[in-house]
Amino acid sequence: MHITIRLFAGLAETIGSSSLSFQATEIPLTAGKLKELLSASYPNAAPQIGASLIAIDQEYAPDDSIITASSEVALIPPVSGGENGTIxxxxxxxxxxxxxxxxxxxxxxxxxxxxxxxxxxxxxxxxxxxxxxxxxxxxxxxxxxxxxxxxxxxxxxxxxxxxxxxxxxxxxxxxxxxxxxxxxxxxxxxxxxxxxxxxxxxxxxxxxxxxxxxxxxxxxxxxxxxxxxxxxxxxxx
Known part of the structure; x- marks a missing residue:
């Protein structure tokens, strides 16, 4: 299953991109399993991935949440407590x-x-x-x-x-x-x-x-x- 994952802040800088195209072979794919797979694929970013949460369709997702091919997925680093034109x-x-x-x-x-x-x-x-x-x-x-x-x-x-x-x-x-x-x-x-x-x-x-x-x-x-x-x-x- 192919999914696109949005990245932000320091995590995006560490990986070098604001999004990832990821091919997951495990079905069903849970939020917790996705973090494990990403940590293994990007060991330099593993500590940041482990400290982050998965968001599915713009809602924070527990580890047992199921990700489908149509899900909007984002990896959310801890929150802190568009360059072309006005946003x-x-x-x-x-x-x-x-x-x-x-x-x-x-x-x-x-x-x-x-x-x-x-x-x-x-x-x-x-x-x-x-x-x-x-x-x-x-x-x-x-x-x-x-x-x-x-x-x-x-x-x-x-x-x-x-x-x-x-x-x-x-x-x-x-x-x-x-x-x-x-x-x-x-x-x-x-x-x-x-x-x-x-x-x-x-x-x-x-x-x-x-x-x-x-x-x-x-x-x-x-x-x-x-x-x-x-x-x-x-x-x-």
Whole structure:
């Protein structure tokens, strides 16, 4: 059975490609078995493959999940907590987006305001210069865009169900300079206490489950953040 596997972040760099054409002889093929086969075929990348999760049709897949010839398969490295022209991908309601352009906080906030809500918040995550003694000059973000949008939408639905809150999220990809926003989360709720809770939940859940990776670019070089951490430690099904 022939399958195509999408690769991202440091794993794609190690293997030298953003996708693999792989011929699997074992039928049925499970997600766990695919990782074993890939580790054997690409021993230099085996530690990264072992720390990654399989996504099938844009959903995280347990090891016993069956892969078919028609499956959309991706190998997802641990998440961090398009070069030709503008990238702007959004959900049909316009509330969740991935773009390589600067983010607009005021515009995003406007999408969640409600005449019956007395509280609204913007969380803006920006690139900081110093992490301990390490000086960052910029960050580079990469995303599995279709799945990332789906996971952002899931976060918004959970926020709505738990806090009766409106939610919108924009995430930037590509190069993000110092003090520039990489993610903006807009929340509105009837009362301020639930607004704070919903905003905190949204950013923590995003860091756990949304397939977006960041590369730290600094004076001594560059590296993918969290590339050595097991995906199962950061992604909670």
């Amino acid at each position: 702007y991908e959004t959900t049909s309601d316009g509330l969740y987006s991935i773009t390589d352009q600067p983010l607009n906080a005021e515009k995003l906030l406007d999408t969640v305001l409600d005449i019956n809500h007395g509280a609204s918040l913007l969380f803006i995550g920006t690139t900081r210069e110093m992490t301990g003694e390490q000086r960052t000059t910029a960050l580079h973000y990469e995303a599995y865009i279709p799945m990332a949008l789906s996971k952002l939408e899931e976060i918004g639905k959970e926020v709505k169900n738990r806090w009766n809150a409106n939610c919108a999220i924009s995430h930037r990809i590509g190069l993000v300079g110092l003090k520039e926003a990489s993610v903006i989360i807009a929340i509105s709720t009837p009362h301020r206490d639930t607004c704070y809770e919903a905003s905190r939940f949204a950013i923590e859940r995003l860091k756990q489950t949304v397939p977006v990776w960041k590369k730290d670019i600094n004076e001594s070089g560059q590296h993918w953040v969290n590339s050595d951490q097991k995906a199962s430690d950061t992604i909670h099904k």
